[in-house]
Amino acid sequence: MKIAVGQGSCGTAAGAGKVFSLLENAINENGFDTELSITGCIGMCFLEPIVDIYTDDGNLKRLVKISEKDVPAIIEYIQTRDINKIINLEVSPEDNEFLLKQTRIALRHCGIINPEKIEDYLADEGYMALKKALTMSPEAVIEEIKSSGLAGRGGAGFPTWFKWDAARKSQGDVKYLICNADEGDPGAFMDRAVIESDPHNLIEGMLIGAYAIGAKNAVVYVRAEYPLAISRLNKAINRAKQSGFLGQNIFGTDFCCEFTIKAGAGAFVCGEETALIESLEDHRGMPRLKPPFPAQSGFWHKPSNINNVETFANVPWIMINGGPAFASMGTEDSKGTKVFALTGKIKRGGLVEIPMGKTLRDVIFDIGGGIRDNKKFKGVQMGGPSGGCIPAELVDTIIDYKKLNATGAIMGSGGMVVMDESTCMVSMAKFFLDFTAKESCGKCIHCRIGTKRLLEILDRICSGKGKQGDIELLEDLCNEIKNGSLCGLGQTAPNPVLSTIRYFRDEYEAHINDCKCPAADCTELLTFEIDTEKCTGCTLCKRNCPVNAISGEVKKAHIINSDICIKCGKCKQVCRFNAVRVF
């Protein structure tokens, strides 16, 4: 029997560490012949902590939402092999659909292998892709990637082979291969999961890339907020080096490559490749002008190639299975699979890898199980703060680069935030804009001040002080910001605003014209009222109101004085008769 406790950041945050040590103590004390290990993110973050038990006959018993009090039952099961002990802890068949409906390539080892043991990785053809690549010419490797149709998974979707080819053809002895692991979108955690759960896969992918472009140095730029990822990657690099997979004369060939890790200090704009390079060079993270592109003049002004974690994570699979196998998945425009971080008002949130060509409905309803609390699906924000919002009526949109772009959203790095009817779309746009406005590096006027002004306009709309013409002003300013900004941050920052205006203009209008928030989300625009039919005069609301805005006699209907009411919602919270209406 083998037990694996999911210890990605998601599991650890849910308490997997404690579960693991309790299990470890019990196993040691009792001298069970049970192998206990950790594994990375299983993907079902909504069910963490997860304990996977591989029975002696090779079956997987997946125990979910395990807390300390569940540990004795597991111990009993280990002792007795009595399935009844843990039957209540097992994942439900519906929840299990979450994984069963996925196709995992970049995540193929995640939640299965122990990320801290190279042996686990080696057991599944680990480093064989590299070995194979080294028997090929770099040009042939690039050709293989070209045939796979792999495109940059960081967001832009630029063909990977093209960048590699450009870097390869660039003049110069010294070239750099850089992995962008500065995953900064709120709600995105794909890259973190890959590094935490399968670091060797990333290393191998990068080595193949380095070989292809002719780089002897590889750098992983990873955000400092990912300490677990950094530590696992460090361990993996050391182990790979000890095992001869990186360093000098890899696999006995002339190919040499050294790895370094650079921890980024948390600036979102450093996810932009030229800003990332500036940061690598110990400058303030600010985008450079393009051209020259990094492939011509990048890190230390040498030819450099930068790919995202997920892009590299696909590379070993492609080298082993061949480009055409990858290309056989997906649509004409977008090949292979894509990982999404599914979050928001969704029943089952977590990491989802699906072939391109599925629809949003497949992800949100089939895999994600639909909306929580049986509320109405309203829209989904794709691509984080740079992306856009796709409304419910477009839920059958096919997931590929072109089709998503046509909606005004983007594929992005894979953030997928699901919203229900209680989400105000103006507030939602404000949330994302607040993020980009704060993360602007300050270089371009349009981005630095423009996003601040957008935010102020959204702020006044949400607080009922919107003016006639504000929607047009927002649209104009959004377009100017897109036109006038140097890098992707500014060019895409207005997307949440533009896409919500495009699909939810009526909500903006309701805020401005009627001072109403249709989603009843913007506090300042809410009205609290007691339904006199339902109110029993229990006085509970009156007693709980912090500002004495409620009056009424016992056993008679109460009234809220809207001039005094501060819209804190306490009355609604305490009312046992659902008599407080908010609109």
Place this chain on the structure above:
Amino acid sequence: MTEYLKITIDGHEIQVQKGITVLEAARTNGIEIPTLCHDKRVEVYGACGLCVVEANGSPKLLRACATKVSEGMSILTNTPRVISSRKCALNLLLSDHVGDCKAPCSLACPAGTDCQGYVGLVANGEYKEAVKLIKQKLPLPASIGRICPHPCETACRRQLVEEPIAIAQIKSFVGDIELLDENKYIPEILADSGKKIAVIGGGPGGLTAAYFLRLKGHSVKIYDMMPQMGGMLRYGIPEYRLPKDVLDKEIAVIRDLGIELINDFKIGINASLEDLKKQNDAVIVAIGAWKSSKMRVKGEDLRGVIGGIDFLRETVLGNPPNIGNRVAVCGGGNTAMDACRTAVRLGAKEVTIIYRRTRDEMPAAAIEIDEAEEEGVVFKFLTNPEEIYGKDGKVTGMKLQIMELGEPDSSGRRKPVPVEGAFERIDLDTVIMAIGQQVVPEGLEGLELTKWQTIIADEMTFRTSAEGIFAVGDATNKGADIAISAIGEAHKAAGVIDGYLNGENTPYKKPFFVEKTVKTEDFTDRERKPRAIMPGLTPLQRKHNFKEITFGFSEEVAKSEASRCLECGCNDFFECKLIQLAHEYDVNPAIFDGIKRKKHVEISHPFIEQNAEKCVLCGLCVRVCDEMMGITALGLVDRGFETVVSPEFCVPLAQTNCISCGQCVALCPTGALRERTQGVKSVPVEETVTRTTCPGCAVGCQIDLCSIGNTLVRALPAGESGLLCAEGRFGYGSVQSKDRIVNPMLKQNGKLISAGFNETLQAFTENINKIISRFGSGAIGIAISESLTIEEAYLAFKFAENILQTKDIFTFGINKKRIVNSLGNSKTDDIFTKMFGSAFHQGINSYGLREMLSIQQRDDISKYKALIVFGDELPAEMPVFEFLAVIGTTIAGNASDADVFFPASTFAETNGTFFSSPGKVLQVKKAIHSKTVMENWQLIQKFAESAGDNSFNFNSVELINNELLKL
């Protein structure tokens, strides 16, 4: 070999060098593309986005600064999309720009007079410059300075410290100086345009319009109905406030520009408006409002009831009405005050003001009210004329309704309401109605009027309903206002009419300025300095005559009062690229009104002031400091909207390794970084630039000395890529430093004290003769500074040879200590040595002195009995001499041992040449007049002359140079 490409910019096909940017290509072909963040001294950065252009084949806007030209490229620099993007960027920048382009005083002035400018100029003693500046907007400073109710002072921020600056009185101060000056300022008059203009009305509006139209080269005649020009300034303002001779003199200056003044001319009688229009290319109507408003009370037609302005006018004309002993003046404005005080002066025993509100609501200036009261005028507040009683058709008294204050009305003042049944009766001989003025539009038939009988004139074009006829001042629209308003309209109208005469139709447009709001708390650090009190006659001295009651400021008081100015307006106004672009692109930042960054002003540095609220984050300062100077004293801190230029960890700039080169200031496109003016008050007015040579060391940097009048305000590296050390950039301050000695001094009882020039010269000559007779000719050494011009050095040399009969003339070498000190950082010596080489360690003229005049450096001076030193560089250790003469700028160090001291002129105050490294002849150009009696070369000639040698008869530096070159 240089390769060339063909590209098209805005439809023009041009050939450009391969590898250059679109911006460079455009500029070399005379096409201006705006930018705030680009400078060729630093790497391309692309932050401001103002240089965007469209190019064929590119869906995106391209930054011209960063886009290289390519064959066949077609660039459009001014498409609607490009303009929209630039305008948006400017609007965004300005929505976060905190400051005052112009000072509030100037903005409050209806004529837009640059109050801060002339106040600052007066503080610096630049009176002529102040007059020039005032006369850009207003041709009557002495008159207006006396009578203007000064909205400027109402807006003056100094009142947040204690009291506003006496701006108006400072104006009349310089106005008066100008009137006494025989060399009056006459602005340039453009060549005769051949156009004729008739101005109807010779009051402040008409005079101003005539003045400015005449300057444009037009032929102007003023027609006025009264016997003399001046309008209400003459006939509405009493002599004791504005003496007629002041007005006469100012009008004479206007007349002398070639304007014909025609008096006793009534439009409609002497000629019709139609006639004037036919005879002229344009007519401007500025007839004022000459009729007193009626009160509509019973008895108003009785004899002894007279209108306020009628009363004042008749008094000026020498026919004062017989007012008797008891006079009531109805009204609370300035005319009422003028009338009651005139009545006092005409001998009335009891003069009463009838005013229906209280003192607080009175529109008259507070000083007028106070002075009237001092002169015995009685104020009956909260009373209103109800009926005027009379007997035999003559006034005997008045019934007054008692009032009380009710709710505030639309003007914000509490409305007076009658107290029912409460009346008062007073006995009177005369009632003067000073409640308002009306226009008499007789003879102007054909012009459309308002319901108040004023002329309708467009507020931006000043056009009336008749073609070619314009109107300004009290006669138009809202009716009577203060004189400066009429002047302001007339000045603007002159611009519009000039355009009209050239076939253009450009209405006046109020320019956009950034304005800032301040609070009392912002000025808590200011030292309190009360407003100067205007000296004048006592109430007793003044109440029986029409003598002017104020004496005017003395020079000392005026300068000290002017120096109280807080300098609100931006000092970089005239070179701010942001405001230039704002005007060019017709911005409207109000659409983006929002939070502005609040940052402090960094003033720790002796030479550089940083005001982050004006920063546009172009990064030029950061980059030039890093890329060009290698210093990295500045960087960018924080993110997003909060990003700010600051030294790392936000330490004060003075605590960084800043070397005070001033490059950051030079590149800053706004007023975010600026030089701290050295030794004088900084005044944001246009500067005169003189290119000369820095005397600091043998590098001989070319510098542009910027001056206003006789005041140096800045020194800039000459040319775009120039570089200066702190001595070159800020060393000019010594020219006008407080320590500068400008008068000769003589030692008496062991101490140097100021003395007359002849006295000092005599002492100098006598001592020299004495030493020579006692010790022989070799006993006197003569040392000169290496930074004297070669001409000055030559004269000193010649003086030594001819008078002292010695060739023993030498230098002490460069005083490097001063340069290094001025940098404030010991490390910087090395940096500049690296940058400028060994020349940095030698005096500017050391080579020239050596080669041309065989003047060497010397350490041992102990053999001399006496020493004459030209320059401030004396050795720290000196023997005691029988006689020591110093010709220097300050008495520092050993100069205090001098027996005689002559003030020396400086490099900024003289012409000449420096002969630097081999073959390098550098010009020294006089930027300002010497603060001393004479320049050094003239001084040495005096020495020679006094010693009986008349061979030093050079009239100019050029002649010295000619003789020198013959050697």
